Amino acid sequence: MPAPSPDSADRDVQSLPAGDTMPGPYPTNGHAVGGSAIYSGWSRVVPTQRSADGPIILDRLPAGEIRSAARRSVLTIVARRWKLIVLVVLACVAGSVAYVLIAPAKYQSSVQILVTPAEPDASLDGLRLIGGSEPTRAVQTAVALLNTQDVAVRTAEGLGDPYTPEAVEKAVTVTPRGQSYIVNVTAVAGTPDAAELLARTFARSALDLRNADVKAQAGLIAQSLKRSMIAAGGASDAQKAALARLDLLAATGDPTVSLAPTASMATSRAGIAPPLTVFLAFLFGVVLGVVLAMAWDAIRSRAGSDAQWE
Incomplete structure (x- = not known):
């Protein structure tokens, strides 16, 4: 039997309802071995590659049963694999609820x-006082001066066990507050009282160390200026004014940083709120479930059909 042309064979096949066999002496065997998928009015058929001395072997199945996953809509896949999606969502929500219930609560408190x-004062240049009229640069300078390892060590020593310098550095963050002359010292701990105590201790330790450094430097510069005045046999009015400022700083410390009048912000629970955590887990579960359903559907569709699509 000579092989008909692809066009004539396709027209003959497309005129048959799904489930019928190809007319002629050669029956169908239900196993397509190659070729391109063609949609007829009733079914999708897969003709094999033609040869002059062989039969035309067709796979005749309803289109919905052998439609490839790539051509299936997401809604169709969700409808087919909804049980898998529900299981994934329930697992994600259950995990988030367990985390909220089991994970220890953390609280944060901030000191300003x-x-x-x-x-600007040339006689005070050696003190590294914070200056400038731009809030961003001034506050960034303050953060660099206040957030040091020495402050963490002093804070740990002041609080005692179980705090260590490393634990303090991990629990405390020092950040500028927007376009303002405010530095936030935020601490995270297991209880609201512990968080507030840690934040206040860190802030006071930072200010104490900064004041001590300015006092020491101001005292050294004042002594040097006094020796110069003695060697010169007198002092100008500018030198006397500079010496007075240095003596004041040697007694009081750094005037550019201090605790804000409202130093403590409201203590709150750190991290994402439990209801939001569960909701985000739900959304993640839906997305993950749909992705897994599409992957599973593609695997099952490929494994469940002998058709090899081009």
Whole structure:
């Protein structure tokens, strides 16, 4: 039997309802071995590659049963694999609920440090006082001066066990507050009282160390200036004014940083709120479930059909 042309064979096949066999002496065997998928009015048929001395072997199945996953809509896959999606969502929600119930609660508290830039003064250059009229640069300078390892060590020593310098550095963050002359010292701990105590201790330790450093430097510069005045046999009015400022700083410390009048912010629970955690887990479960359903559907569709699509 000579093989008909592809066009004539396709027209003959397309005129048959799904489930019928190809007319002629050669029956169908239900196993397509190659070729391209063609939609007829009633079914999708897969003709094999033609040869002059062989039969035309067709796979005749309803289109919905052998439709490839790539051509299946997401809604169709969700409808077919909804049980898998529900299981994935339930697993994600259950995991988030268990995490909320089991994970220890964390609380955060913040203390504000006020930055007051100093006026430019050449006689005070060695003190590294915070200056400038731009809030961003001034506050960034304050963060660098206040957030040091020495502050963490002093905080740990002041609080005692179980705090260590490493634990303090991990639990405390020092950040600028927007376009303002405010530095936030935020601490995270297991209870609201512990969080507030840690934040206050860190802020006071930072200010104490900063004041001590300015006092020491101001005292050294004042002594040097006094020796110069003695060697010169007198002092100018400018030198006397500079010496007075240095003596004041040697007694009081850094005037550019201090605790804000409202130093403590409201203590709150750290991290994402439990209801939001569960809701985000639900959304993640839906997305993950749909992705897994599409992957599973593609695997099952490929394994469940002998058709090999081009």
